[in-house]
Amino acid sequence: MKINDHNPLLPYHAAAERYDSMKFRKCGNSGLKLPEISLGLWHNFGHNADFTLGRKILRRAFDLGITHFDLANNYGPPYGSAEENFGRIFEKDFKSYRDELLISSKAGWDMWPGPYGNFGSKKYLIASLDQSLKRMGLEYVDIFYHHRPDPETPLEETMGALDQIVRQGKALYVGISQYSAEDTVKAYDILKSMGTPLLIHQPRYSMLDRWVENGLLDAIGEKGVGSIAFSPLEQGMLTDKYLKGIPEDSRAAKDGRYLKAEQISEDKIEMIRKLNDIAKTRDQSLAQMAIAWLLKDPRITSVLVGVSKPEQLDDNVAAIKNTEFGPAEITQIKSIIGAK
Template sequence: MNINDHNPLPTYHAADNRYQEMKYRRTGKSGLMLPEISLGLWHNFGHNADFTLGRKIIRRAFDLGISHFDLANNYGPPYGSAEENFGRIFKKDLLPYRDELIISSKAGWDMWPGPYGNWGSKKYLIASCDQSLKRMGLDYVDIFYHHRPDPETPLEETMGALDQLVRQGKALYVGISQYSAEETARAYSILKEMGTPLLIHQPRYSMLDRWVEGGLLDVLEEKGIGSIAFSPLEQGLLTNKYLKGIPEDSRAAKDGRYLKPDQISGDKIQMIKKLNDIAISRGQTLAQMAIAWLLKDQRITSVLVGVSRPEQLDDNVASIKNSQFSDSEITEIKTIIGA
């Protein structure tokens, strides 16, 4: 486990101009503003990662105006380690800036053995939030999510747990992830009756994975719920990494949990090449255009990115400089992606 800080960094002082370039959007009808680009700690922050590099990524993110850091109880590996490492980085570098940060966590996937470490029971959610706060060394998280729908537990129990966390002061806001349009509307109504607003929905969304356009975004707009999209680059597919197929040193080639060979077929590569040509004509990388494509919709509050190097953050943040698309670009892109 590479969790030791073998290369101590100088004392951190956040950049004075950190809010000058980033753009912020209101989260639904709430008072909370989120940066258009947020940082997810799904990868590269577990105990198998370089801790010093993780510190550099977090520092660079905040210097760029990325004030939102998104975690979950099971991020790692192993489970919990991303929160532990973030907690160490927070204590070393970000503690003086706590009131400028939005820190979120989630529970809903398998976390610990036995019947109480998964899904959406009150038992699991309350215990998981307590554990997350301890791992990160925080008194509260800004947003706590239910990570996925639970088909067995009554939605009233799951939403009641989120409501309880707010009333206990352990979370300022609550959200849900990957809920359908119908489930989202129900969750909203239950929480509203309890007096706790449903702040935000975190769906998987990219140019190539557009399920949210089948009704969810309409529900979010109607109810005044914010949204933050994850996997905007389709696990790297919407970058220039796979224009010539799967590189031998790529994560897709080494780890079967991610992209499968059939997801990078010849037809898919041709589609990506056509999208890349449009990105070049816009003066953007394919990754930048993919992020901008989501941000063109004002119902998207923020886009979650994951990076392995600080420099990638600069590339991602540059997306916000051009999130407008001409009618002809929209038509051409929709034709390519079959929208």
């Protein structure tokens, strides 16, 4: 599809062919389908970012058939600002397309001072979603997640809050993020007893971070829960950005909050170079192969990407053209990344 660099001063009209090339997967045993590529608004949508650029990214995403926009209460910076900016863009560009969109938000990390602005109590989760809906100008979100496990709040209370949120009409579906396999099964069982299915799990997952392979994927597969993987490119490490070391303008060099320079060792760079060589033989970029590697597993419903410019979405979406790996490729890649 030709890049349509929308003029943000003009009204937005979505591309007529937006569903021609995107592939969709059923989310677990539910009737809901997610695009194989979803867009996360973790970076580049806060008040410190270029609003016009963010608007172009969202327009381009939808033109490519990306119907799922993923947010959280604390995305920014500052906290809440990604939802505020999304709300402004939604009002201008996407309000007429609301029924074609899946919009998600989350709560679980620190959001406001005091004991009621963090983790997983009913008070926090319901108050946070009310704030998120107001910031985005929405009556409901399609998916609401508990963003991380809370060791101090009974799981029954947290899942009870999610159940209540669905019954109040503030979310159509609920999910969890970063839960262990054991706690995922417990959460599933509690929600099932209440009559509210656990739709989806959002774990961190990449070729370099494979903790979900130690039981979680088996658990969600057995229970019929969908999954959406975040950080599939390991904060940019699984791209061609670091093949020659750490560039001065990279996130690792400039912003150590998410990716630290010491994480990119010479051994890691050599591993990335070997993976890049395999990607070339597949006529894919390293980023495309990293996304395709996750999508080869039918238990992965969607891969959540974050971009800094619209053109990167085209590269990411092109990954879905080839998610098949031959036995020799699988063996070679596993030997490089140390997978079983």
